[in-house]
Amino acid sequence: MKKALLVIDYTHDFVATDGKLTCGEPGQALDEKISALIEQFIDENEFVVFANDLHEVNDPYHPETKLFPPHNIRGTNGRNLYGQVGKVYQMHKEQVFWLDKTRYSAFAGTNLAILLKERGIDEIHLVGVCTDICILHTAVDAYNLGISTVIYAQGVASFDAAGHDWALRHFEQTLGAKVIK
Template sequence: MKKALLVIDYTHDFVARDGALSCGEPGIALEEYILDLTRNFLDASDLVITLNDIHEKNDPYHPETTLFPPHNIKGTAGRNLYGKLHDLYEERKEEIIWTDKTRYSAFAGTDLDIKLRSRGITELHLVGVCTDICILHTSVDAFNKGYNLVIHEKGVASFDAEGHAWALRHFENTLGAKIIR
Protein backbone atom coordinates (compact mmCIF):
# COMPACT_ATOMS: atom_id res chain seq x y z
CA MET A 1 0.00 0.00 0.00
CA LYS A 2 1.48 3.34 -1.03
CA LYS A 3 1.20 6.03 1.59
CA ALA A 4 1.53 9.78 1.95
CA LEU A 5 1.98 12.11 4.90
CA LEU A 6 -0.29 15.15 4.87
CA VAL A 7 0.98 17.92 7.16
CA ILE A 8 -1.99 20.23 7.55
CA ASP A 9 -1.71 23.89 8.62
CA TYR A 10 1.37 23.45 10.79
CA THR A 11 2.19 27.13 10.26
CA HIS A 12 3.38 30.00 12.41
CA ASP A 13 -0.08 31.59 12.62
CA PHE A 14 -1.70 28.36 13.82
CA VAL A 15 1.06 27.18 16.19
CA ALA A 16 3.38 29.91 17.50
CA ARG A 17 2.54 31.67 20.75
CA ASP A 18 2.28 34.93 18.82
CA GLY A 19 0.41 33.36 15.89
CA ALA A 20 -2.74 35.09 14.68
CA LEU A 21 -4.96 32.04 15.39
CA SER A 22 -2.69 29.87 17.51
CA CYS A 23 -3.65 26.66 19.25
CA GLY A 24 -0.64 27.43 21.48
CA GLU A 25 1.03 24.83 23.67
CA PRO A 26 -0.87 21.81 22.28
CA GLY A 27 0.34 22.74 18.78
CA ILE A 28 3.87 23.58 19.87
CA ALA A 29 4.12 20.19 21.61
CA LEU A 30 3.68 18.43 18.24
CA GLU A 31 6.84 19.86 16.69
CA GLU A 32 9.32 17.02 17.33
CA TYR A 33 6.80 14.30 16.49
CA ILE A 34 5.83 15.93 13.18
CA LEU A 35 9.47 16.65 12.37
CA ASP A 36 10.54 13.03 13.03
CA LEU A 37 7.58 11.60 11.12
CA THR A 38 8.27 13.88 8.16
CA ARG A 39 11.92 12.82 8.10
CA ASN A 40 10.91 9.15 8.28
CA PHE A 41 8.54 9.54 5.32
CA LEU A 42 11.15 11.42 3.29
CA ASP A 43 13.91 8.95 4.11
CA ALA A 44 11.64 6.09 2.98
CA SER A 45 10.90 8.00 -0.26
CA ASP A 46 7.23 8.27 0.70
CA LEU A 47 5.23 11.28 -0.38
CA VAL A 48 5.03 14.31 1.95
CA ILE A 49 2.62 17.15 1.22
CA THR A 50 2.18 20.27 3.33
CA LEU A 51 -1.27 21.77 2.96
CA ASN A 52 -1.34 25.35 4.11
CA ASP A 53 -4.16 27.78 4.60
CA ILE A 54 -3.95 30.96 2.51
CA HIS A 55 -6.22 33.98 2.81
CA GLU A 56 -6.54 37.49 1.46
CA LYS A 57 -6.80 40.12 4.20
CA ASN A 58 -10.42 41.08 4.95
CA ASP A 59 -11.79 39.02 2.05
CA PRO A 60 -15.53 39.78 2.16
CA TYR A 61 -16.33 36.64 0.15
CA HIS A 62 -14.56 34.09 2.30
CA PRO A 63 -16.75 32.49 5.00
CA GLU A 64 -13.93 32.41 7.58
CA THR A 65 -13.54 36.21 7.52
CA THR A 66 -16.41 36.63 9.98
CA LEU A 67 -15.56 33.53 12.03
CA PHE A 68 -11.88 33.99 12.86
CA PRO A 69 -9.32 36.79 13.13
CA PRO A 70 -7.17 37.32 10.01
CA HIS A 71 -4.66 34.47 9.72
CA ASN A 72 -2.31 32.91 7.19
CA ILE A 73 -2.54 36.02 5.05
CA LYS A 74 -0.88 35.75 1.65
CA GLY A 75 2.66 37.18 1.71
CA THR A 76 3.07 37.12 5.51
CA ALA A 77 5.45 35.15 7.71
CA GLY A 78 2.40 33.67 9.42
CA ARG A 79 2.19 31.20 6.52
CA ASN A 80 5.67 29.81 7.12
CA LEU A 81 5.81 26.28 8.44
CA TYR A 82 6.35 26.35 12.19
CA GLY A 83 9.77 26.04 13.81
CA LYS A 84 12.11 23.26 12.77
CA LEU A 85 9.64 22.01 10.16
CA HIS A 86 10.25 25.26 8.27
CA ASP A 87 14.00 24.54 8.35
CA LEU A 88 13.48 20.96 7.14
CA TYR A 89 11.27 22.23 4.33
CA GLU A 90 13.96 24.70 3.27
CA GLU A 91 16.58 21.92 3.27
CA ARG A 92 14.48 19.37 1.40
CA LYS A 93 11.87 21.40 -0.49
CA GLU A 94 12.52 19.45 -3.69
CA GLU A 95 11.11 16.39 -1.87
CA ILE A 96 8.12 18.04 -0.17
CA ILE A 97 5.08 19.25 -2.08
CA TRP A 98 3.69 22.57 -0.81
CA THR A 99 -0.01 23.04 -1.54
CA ASP A 100 -2.11 26.10 -0.72
CA LYS A 101 -5.69 25.61 0.40
CA THR A 102 -8.47 28.10 1.04
CA ARG A 103 -10.98 25.93 2.89
CA TYR A 104 -10.94 23.62 5.90
CA SER A 105 -10.61 20.49 3.76
CA ALA A 106 -7.33 20.09 1.91
CA PHE A 107 -9.35 18.53 -0.94
CA ALA A 108 -11.67 21.53 -1.45
CA GLY A 109 -10.52 23.57 -4.44
CA THR A 110 -7.08 21.91 -4.71
CA ASP A 111 -5.54 19.26 -6.93
CA LEU A 112 -4.67 17.08 -3.91
CA ASP A 113 -6.71 14.09 -5.09
CA ILE A 114 -5.02 14.20 -8.52
CA LYS A 115 -1.55 14.36 -6.90
CA LEU A 116 -2.33 11.38 -4.70
CA ARG A 117 -4.03 9.18 -7.32
CA SER A 118 -1.38 9.85 -9.97
CA ARG A 119 1.18 8.40 -7.53
CA GLY A 120 -0.98 5.42 -6.57
CA ILE A 121 -1.43 6.59 -2.98
CA THR A 122 -4.11 4.70 -1.04
CA GLU A 123 -3.19 5.44 2.60
CA LEU A 124 -3.07 8.90 4.12
CA HIS A 125 -1.30 9.76 7.36
CA LEU A 126 -2.56 13.04 8.81
CA VAL A 127 -0.84 15.40 11.25
CA GLY A 128 -1.18 19.10 12.02
CA VAL A 129 -3.85 21.45 13.33
CA CYS A 130 -6.63 21.83 14.15
CA THR A 131 -7.89 18.32 14.89
CA ASP A 132 -11.57 19.30 14.90
CA ILE A 133 -11.44 21.69 11.95
CA CYS A 134 -9.01 21.16 9.06
CA ILE A 135 -7.89 17.66 10.03
CA LEU A 136 -11.54 16.64 10.47
CA HIS A 137 -12.81 18.10 7.20
CA THR A 138 -9.86 16.71 5.25
CA SER A 139 -10.44 13.27 6.82
CA VAL A 140 -14.12 13.22 5.93
CA ASP A 141 -13.35 14.10 2.31
CA ALA A 142 -10.54 11.51 2.18
CA PHE A 143 -12.89 8.86 3.58
CA ASN A 144 -15.54 9.74 0.99
CA LYS A 145 -12.89 9.43 -1.76
CA GLY A 146 -11.92 5.95 -0.56
CA TYR A 147 -8.56 6.58 1.10
CA ASN A 148 -7.44 4.58 4.13
CA LEU A 149 -6.81 6.95 7.02
CA VAL A 150 -4.15 6.97 9.72
CA ILE A 151 -4.34 9.74 12.31
CA HIS A 152 -1.31 10.30 14.54
CA GLU A 153 -2.67 11.27 17.94
CA LYS A 154 0.71 12.74 18.96
CA GLY A 155 0.71 14.70 15.71
CA VAL A 156 -2.61 16.58 15.96
CA ALA A 157 -3.87 19.33 18.25
CA SER A 158 -6.54 21.99 18.63
CA PHE A 159 -7.34 25.05 20.67
CA ASP A 160 -10.54 23.22 21.70
CA ALA A 161 -9.74 20.22 23.93
CA GLU A 162 -13.30 18.87 23.77
CA GLY A 163 -13.41 19.21 19.98
CA HIS A 164 -10.01 17.49 19.73
CA ALA A 165 -11.21 14.49 21.79
CA TRP A 166 -14.50 14.28 19.86
CA ALA A 167 -12.68 14.37 16.50
CA LEU A 168 -10.31 11.55 17.51
CA ARG A 169 -13.32 9.38 18.42
CA HIS A 170 -15.03 10.34 15.15
CA PHE A 171 -11.98 9.42 13.06
CA GLU A 172 -11.86 5.97 14.62
CA ASN A 173 -15.55 5.15 15.12
CA THR A 174 -17.13 6.80 12.09
CA LEU A 175 -14.39 6.98 9.48
CA GLY A 176 -12.64 3.73 10.41
CA ALA A 177 -9.30 5.50 10.75
CA LYS A 178 -6.40 3.81 12.44
CA ILE A 179 -5.29 5.96 15.36
CA ILE A 180 -1.56 5.83 16.15
CA ARG A 181 -1.35 6.46 19.89
Template sequence: MKKALLVIDYTYDFVAEDGALTCGQPGIDLEDYITNLTKDFLHDGNLVIMPNDIHEENDPFHPESKLFPPHNIKGTTGRNLYGKLHTLYEERKEEILWMDKTRYSAFAGTPLEIQLRARGINELHLVGVCTDICILHTAIDAYNKGFKLVIHEKGVASFDPAGHDWALRHFEHTLGAAIVR
Protein backbone atom coordinates in the same frame (compact mmCIF):
# COMPACT_ATOMS: atom_id res chain seq x y z
CA MET B 1 0.38 -0.06 -0.20
CA LYS B 2 1.59 3.39 -1.19
CA LYS B 3 1.15 6.08 1.43
CA ALA B 4 1.49 9.81 1.86
CA LEU B 5 1.90 12.10 4.84
CA LEU B 6 -0.26 15.21 4.91
CA VAL B 7 1.13 17.86 7.28
CA ILE B 8 -1.85 20.19 7.51
CA ASP B 9 -1.60 23.85 8.58
CA TYR B 10 1.43 23.49 10.83
CA THR B 11 2.15 27.19 10.35
CA TYR B 12 3.31 30.03 12.54
CA ASP B 13 -0.16 31.60 12.77
CA PHE B 14 -1.72 28.34 13.96
CA VAL B 15 1.06 27.20 16.30
CA ALA B 16 3.28 29.98 17.70
CA GLU B 17 2.29 31.54 21.01
CA ASP B 18 1.81 34.87 19.25
CA GLY B 19 0.23 33.38 16.11
CA ALA B 20 -2.94 35.01 14.80
CA LEU B 21 -5.14 31.94 15.44
CA THR B 22 -2.92 29.76 17.58
CA CYS B 23 -3.67 26.53 19.34
CA GLY B 24 -0.67 27.43 21.53
CA GLN B 25 1.17 24.90 23.64
CA PRO B 26 -0.73 21.83 22.34
CA GLY B 27 0.42 22.77 18.82
CA ILE B 28 3.95 23.62 19.91
CA ASP B 29 4.19 20.22 21.60
CA LEU B 30 3.74 18.52 18.19
CA GLU B 31 6.90 20.03 16.71
CA ASP B 32 9.34 17.16 17.27
CA TYR B 33 6.82 14.43 16.43
CA ILE B 34 5.74 16.04 13.16
CA THR B 35 9.30 16.92 12.13
CA ASN B 36 10.60 13.41 12.85
CA LEU B 37 7.63 11.76 11.12
CA THR B 38 8.22 13.96 8.06
CA LYS B 39 11.89 12.91 8.01
CA ASP B 40 10.86 9.26 8.29
CA PHE B 41 8.41 9.53 5.38
CA LEU B 42 11.02 11.28 3.23
CA HIS B 43 13.69 8.72 4.16
CA ASP B 44 11.38 5.88 3.14
CA GLY B 45 10.63 7.53 -0.22
CA ASN B 46 7.00 8.31 0.57
CA LEU B 47 5.21 11.43 -0.57
CA VAL B 48 4.96 14.34 1.89
CA ILE B 49 2.40 17.04 1.16
CA MET B 50 1.97 20.24 3.13
CA PRO B 51 -1.51 21.64 2.52
CA ASN B 52 -1.55 25.10 4.10
CA ASP B 53 -4.25 27.66 4.58
CA ILE B 54 -3.96 30.86 2.54
CA HIS B 55 -6.14 33.93 2.80
CA GLU B 56 -6.27 37.33 1.16
CA GLU B 57 -6.13 40.29 3.50
CA ASN B 58 -9.56 41.77 4.28
CA ASP B 59 -11.46 39.25 2.15
CA PRO B 60 -15.13 39.86 3.00
CA PHE B 61 -16.31 36.94 0.86
CA HIS B 62 -14.42 34.12 2.53
CA PRO B 63 -16.69 32.30 5.01
CA GLU B 64 -13.96 32.14 7.67
CA SER B 65 -13.81 35.95 7.78
CA LYS B 66 -16.96 35.95 9.91
CA LEU B 67 -15.71 33.17 12.22
CA PHE B 68 -12.03 33.78 12.91
CA PRO B 69 -9.56 36.65 13.10
CA PRO B 70 -7.34 37.17 10.03
CA HIS B 71 -4.75 34.40 9.76
CA ASN B 72 -2.36 32.83 7.25
CA ILE B 73 -2.51 35.94 5.11
CA LYS B 74 -0.76 35.62 1.75
CA GLY B 75 2.78 37.06 1.88
CA THR B 76 3.07 37.12 5.68
CA THR B 77 5.37 35.16 7.98
CA GLY B 78 2.25 33.70 9.59
CA ARG B 79 2.12 31.26 6.63
CA ASN B 80 5.62 29.95 7.29
CA LEU B 81 5.85 26.47 8.69
CA TYR B 82 6.49 26.46 12.41
CA GLY B 83 9.88 25.86 14.03
CA LYS B 84 11.98 22.85 13.03
CA LEU B 85 9.52 21.91 10.30
CA HIS B 86 10.20 25.24 8.58
CA THR B 87 13.92 24.47 8.63
CA LEU B 88 13.38 20.93 7.30
CA TYR B 89 11.15 22.25 4.53
CA GLU B 90 13.73 24.84 3.48
CA GLU B 91 16.42 22.13 3.35
CA ARG B 92 14.32 19.59 1.44
CA LYS B 93 11.59 21.50 -0.35
CA GLU B 94 12.35 19.80 -3.66
CA GLU B 95 11.11 16.54 -2.05
CA ILE B 96 7.99 18.02 -0.43
CA LEU B 97 4.82 19.11 -2.19
CA TRP B 98 3.50 22.44 -0.85
CA MET B 99 -0.18 22.99 -1.54
CA ASP B 100 -2.19 26.17 -0.87
CA LYS B 101 -5.74 25.60 0.32
CA THR B 102 -8.54 28.08 0.93
CA ARG B 103 -10.98 25.86 2.79
CA TYR B 104 -10.81 23.55 5.79
CA SER B 105 -10.38 20.41 3.70
CA ALA B 106 -7.12 19.95 1.84
CA PHE B 107 -9.21 18.42 -0.98
CA ALA B 108 -11.51 21.42 -1.52
CA GLY B 109 -10.42 23.36 -4.58
CA THR B 110 -6.92 21.84 -4.72
CA PRO B 111 -5.23 19.26 -6.95
CA LEU B 112 -4.64 16.96 -3.94
CA GLU B 113 -6.71 14.02 -5.16
CA ILE B 114 -5.13 14.19 -8.64
CA GLN B 115 -1.64 14.21 -7.12
CA LEU B 116 -2.44 11.20 -4.91
CA ARG B 117 -4.16 9.15 -7.64
CA ALA B 118 -1.35 9.86 -10.14
CA ARG B 119 1.10 8.29 -7.69
CA GLY B 120 -1.14 5.33 -6.79
CA ILE B 121 -1.41 6.42 -3.17
CA ASN B 122 -4.26 4.91 -1.19
CA GLU B 123 -3.20 5.44 2.44
CA LEU B 124 -3.07 8.88 4.02
CA HIS B 125 -1.38 9.74 7.30
CA LEU B 126 -2.66 13.01 8.77
CA VAL B 127 -0.92 15.34 11.22
CA GLY B 128 -1.16 19.05 11.98
CA VAL B 129 -3.77 21.44 13.29
CA CYS B 130 -6.57 21.82 14.11
CA THR B 131 -7.80 18.31 14.87
CA ASP B 132 -11.47 19.24 14.84
CA ILE B 133 -11.37 21.63 11.88
CA CYS B 134 -8.92 21.14 9.00
CA ILE B 135 -7.77 17.65 9.97
CA LEU B 136 -11.39 16.55 10.42
CA HIS B 137 -12.66 18.01 7.14
CA THR B 138 -9.71 16.59 5.22
CA ALA B 139 -10.28 13.17 6.83
CA ILE B 140 -13.98 13.17 5.93
CA ASP B 141 -13.22 14.00 2.31
CA ALA B 142 -10.47 11.36 2.20
CA TYR B 143 -12.86 8.76 3.63
CA ASN B 144 -15.54 9.66 1.07
CA LYS B 145 -12.95 9.31 -1.72
CA GLY B 146 -11.97 5.83 -0.53
CA PHE B 147 -8.56 6.50 1.04
CA LYS B 148 -7.39 4.51 4.05
CA LEU B 149 -6.81 6.90 6.96
CA VAL B 150 -4.16 6.92 9.66
CA ILE B 151 -4.32 9.68 12.26
CA HIS B 152 -1.30 10.26 14.48
CA GLU B 153 -2.65 11.21 17.91
CA LYS B 154 0.72 12.69 18.93
CA GLY B 155 0.72 14.70 15.70
CA VAL B 156 -2.60 16.58 15.98
CA ALA B 157 -3.83 19.36 18.25
CA SER B 158 -6.53 22.00 18.59
CA PHE B 159 -7.33 25.11 20.57
CA ASP B 160 -10.52 23.29 21.64
CA PRO B 161 -9.71 20.27 23.85
CA ALA B 162 -13.29 18.94 23.72
CA GLY B 163 -13.35 19.24 19.92
CA HIS B 164 -9.97 17.51 19.71
CA ASP B 165 -11.19 14.54 21.77
CA TRP B 166 -14.46 14.32 19.83
CA ALA B 167 -12.62 14.38 16.49
CA LEU B 168 -10.28 11.56 17.53
CA ARG B 169 -13.29 9.40 18.41
CA HIS B 170 -14.99 10.35 15.13
CA PHE B 171 -11.91 9.43 13.08
CA GLU B 172 -11.78 5.99 14.64
CA HIS B 173 -15.44 5.08 15.10
CA THR B 174 -17.11 6.83 12.17
CA LEU B 175 -14.38 7.01 9.52
CA GLY B 176 -12.64 3.75 10.40
CA ALA B 177 -9.26 5.46 10.72
CA ALA B 178 -6.36 3.75 12.40
CA ILE B 179 -5.18 5.89 15.31
CA VAL B 180 -1.45 5.80 16.05
CA ARG B 181 -1.19 6.37 19.78
Protein backbone atom coordinates in the same frame (compact mmCIF):
# COMPACT_ATOMS: atom_id res chain seq x y z
CA MET C 1 0.65 0.12 -0.29
CA LYS C 2 1.79 3.60 -1.25
CA LYS C 3 1.17 6.30 1.31
CA ALA C 4 1.47 10.03 1.76
CA LEU C 5 2.07 12.25 4.76
CA LEU C 6 -0.03 15.41 4.88
CA VAL C 7 1.31 18.10 7.19
CA ILE C 8 -1.67 20.39 7.63
CA ASP C 9 -1.46 24.05 8.68
CA TYR C 10 1.64 23.76 10.85
CA THR C 11 2.25 27.48 10.43
CA HIS C 12 3.18 30.42 12.62
CA ASP C 13 -0.40 31.72 12.83
CA PHE C 14 -1.74 28.35 13.98
CA VAL C 15 1.10 27.28 16.28
CA ALA C 16 3.30 30.14 17.57
CA THR C 17 2.46 31.79 20.86
CA ASP C 18 1.77 35.06 19.03
CA GLY C 19 -0.05 33.40 16.11
CA LYS C 20 -3.32 34.94 14.96
CA LEU C 21 -5.34 31.73 15.56
CA THR C 22 -2.95 29.65 17.61
CA CYS C 23 -3.26 26.26 19.26
CA GLY C 24 -0.44 27.42 21.51
CA GLU C 25 1.44 24.87 23.57
CA PRO C 26 -0.50 21.80 22.36
CA GLY C 27 0.47 22.69 18.78
CA GLN C 28 4.04 23.56 19.69
CA ALA C 29 4.45 20.19 21.41
CA LEU C 30 3.97 18.46 18.02
CA ASP C 31 7.09 19.93 16.40
CA GLU C 32 9.49 17.07 17.12
CA LYS C 33 6.99 14.30 16.25
CA ILE C 34 5.96 15.93 12.96
CA SER C 35 9.58 16.64 12.00
CA ALA C 36 10.52 13.01 12.64
CA LEU C 37 7.59 11.76 10.55
CA ILE C 38 8.54 14.05 7.66
CA GLU C 39 12.10 12.71 7.73
CA GLN C 40 10.81 9.12 7.93
CA PHE C 41 8.47 9.52 4.94
CA ILE C 42 11.21 11.21 2.90
CA ASP C 43 13.67 8.43 3.81
CA GLU C 44 11.08 5.85 2.70
CA ASN C 45 10.62 7.77 -0.59
CA GLU C 46 6.95 8.45 0.20
CA PHE C 47 4.99 11.55 -0.86
CA VAL C 48 5.02 14.43 1.65
CA VAL C 49 2.55 17.28 1.25
CA PHE C 50 2.51 20.54 3.20
CA ALA C 51 -1.14 21.65 2.93
CA ASN C 52 -1.39 25.21 4.21
CA ASP C 53 -4.22 27.64 4.64
CA LEU C 54 -4.09 30.70 2.38
CA HIS C 55 -6.22 33.79 2.86
CA GLU C 56 -6.32 37.24 1.33
CA VAL C 57 -6.53 40.51 3.28
CA ASN C 58 -10.13 41.49 4.08
CA ASP C 59 -11.72 38.91 1.77
CA PRO C 60 -15.45 39.60 2.20
CA TYR C 61 -16.43 36.43 0.30
CA HIS C 62 -14.56 33.86 2.33
CA PRO C 63 -16.79 32.24 4.98
CA GLU C 64 -14.00 32.15 7.59
CA THR C 65 -13.87 35.96 7.57
CA LYS C 66 -16.99 35.93 9.76
CA LEU C 67 -15.81 33.06 11.96
CA PHE C 68 -12.18 33.72 12.82
CA PRO C 69 -9.72 36.60 13.05
CA PRO C 70 -7.57 37.14 9.92
CA HIS C 71 -4.92 34.41 9.72
CA ASN C 72 -2.49 32.86 7.24
CA ILE C 73 -2.69 35.94 5.04
CA ARG C 74 -0.71 35.76 1.80
CA GLY C 75 2.77 37.28 2.15
CA THR C 76 2.77 37.40 5.97
CA ASN C 77 4.93 35.64 8.52
CA GLY C 78 1.78 33.83 9.64
CA ARG C 79 2.07 31.49 6.63
CA ASN C 80 5.63 30.44 7.45
CA LEU C 81 6.04 26.93 8.77
CA TYR C 82 6.62 26.74 12.51
CA GLY C 83 9.75 25.61 14.35
CA GLN C 84 11.75 22.54 13.37
CA VAL C 85 9.11 21.60 10.80
CA GLY C 86 10.02 24.78 8.91
CA LYS C 87 13.71 23.86 9.02
CA VAL C 88 13.02 20.31 7.79
CA TYR C 89 10.94 21.75 4.96
CA GLN C 90 13.80 24.07 3.94
CA MET C 91 16.25 21.13 3.91
CA HIS C 92 13.97 18.99 1.73
CA LYS C 93 12.13 21.58 -0.40
CA GLU C 94 12.82 19.66 -3.60
CA GLN C 95 11.47 16.39 -2.18
CA VAL C 96 8.12 17.61 -0.85
CA PHE C 97 5.03 19.29 -2.25
CA TRP C 98 3.57 22.62 -1.04
CA LEU C 99 -0.21 22.84 -1.45
CA ASP C 100 -2.14 26.06 -0.83
CA LYS C 101 -5.68 25.49 0.36
CA THR C 102 -8.43 28.01 0.99
CA ARG C 103 -10.88 25.77 2.85
CA TYR C 104 -10.62 23.50 5.86
CA SER C 105 -10.08 20.33 3.85
CA ALA C 106 -6.85 19.83 1.93
CA PHE C 107 -9.02 18.30 -0.82
CA ALA C 108 -11.53 21.16 -1.23
CA GLY C 109 -10.68 23.23 -4.29
CA THR C 110 -7.22 21.67 -4.73
CA ASN C 111 -5.71 18.99 -6.95
CA LEU C 112 -4.73 16.77 -4.00
CA ALA C 113 -6.93 13.84 -5.06
CA ILE C 114 -5.37 13.91 -8.53
CA LEU C 115 -1.83 14.10 -7.09
CA LEU C 116 -2.51 11.06 -4.91
CA LYS C 117 -4.11 9.07 -7.74
CA GLU C 118 -1.23 9.85 -10.14
CA ARG C 119 1.19 8.39 -7.61
CA GLY C 120 -0.93 5.33 -6.82
CA ILE C 121 -1.40 6.47 -3.22
CA ASP C 122 -4.35 4.95 -1.38
CA GLU C 123 -3.44 5.79 2.22
CA ILE C 124 -2.84 9.19 3.80
CA HIS C 125 -1.28 9.97 7.16
CA LEU C 126 -2.40 13.20 8.81
CA VAL C 127 -0.55 15.48 11.21
CA GLY C 128 -0.87 19.16 12.08
CA VAL C 129 -3.64 21.44 13.32
CA CYS C 130 -6.47 21.82 14.12
CA THR C 131 -7.64 18.30 14.92
CA ASP C 132 -11.33 19.22 14.93
CA ILE C 133 -11.25 21.57 11.94
CA CYS C 134 -8.76 21.09 9.08
CA ILE C 135 -7.60 17.60 10.06
CA LEU C 136 -11.21 16.49 10.51
CA HIS C 137 -12.48 17.93 7.22
CA THR C 138 -9.53 16.45 5.33
CA ALA C 139 -10.24 13.05 6.91
CA VAL C 140 -13.94 13.26 6.00
CA ASP C 141 -13.10 14.05 2.38
CA ALA C 142 -10.57 11.21 2.28
CA TYR C 143 -13.26 8.85 3.62
CA ASN C 144 -15.69 10.03 0.93
CA LEU C 145 -13.01 9.42 -1.72
CA GLY C 146 -12.27 5.91 -0.43
CA ILE C 147 -8.76 6.79 0.78
CA SER C 148 -7.55 5.03 3.93
CA THR C 149 -6.56 7.44 6.65
CA VAL C 150 -4.13 7.29 9.56
CA ILE C 151 -4.04 10.02 12.20
CA TYR C 152 -1.25 10.35 14.75
CA ALA C 153 -2.81 11.29 18.10
CA GLN C 154 0.56 12.73 19.15
CA GLY C 155 0.82 14.58 15.83
CA VAL C 156 -2.39 16.65 15.94
CA ALA C 157 -3.67 19.40 18.24
CA SER C 158 -6.37 22.02 18.61
CA PHE C 159 -7.11 25.17 20.56
CA ASP C 160 -10.28 23.34 21.69
CA ALA C 161 -9.40 20.35 23.92
CA ALA C 162 -12.95 18.95 23.87
CA GLY C 163 -13.10 19.26 20.08
CA HIS C 164 -9.71 17.52 19.80
CA ASP C 165 -10.88 14.56 21.90
CA TRP C 166 -14.19 14.33 20.03
CA ALA C 167 -12.43 14.35 16.64
CA LEU C 168 -10.02 11.56 17.65
CA ARG C 169 -13.03 9.36 18.56
CA HIS C 170 -14.87 10.39 15.39
CA PHE C 171 -11.91 9.43 13.18
CA GLU C 172 -12.01 5.86 14.49
CA GLN C 173 -15.69 5.30 15.26
CA THR C 174 -17.31 7.08 12.31
CA LEU C 175 -14.69 7.29 9.56
CA GLY C 176 -12.96 3.99 10.24
CA ALA C 177 -9.58 5.72 10.32
CA LYS C 178 -6.65 4.32 12.22
CA VAL C 179 -5.59 6.53 15.11
CA ILE C 180 -2.06 5.82 16.29
CA LYS C 181 -1.81 6.64 19.97
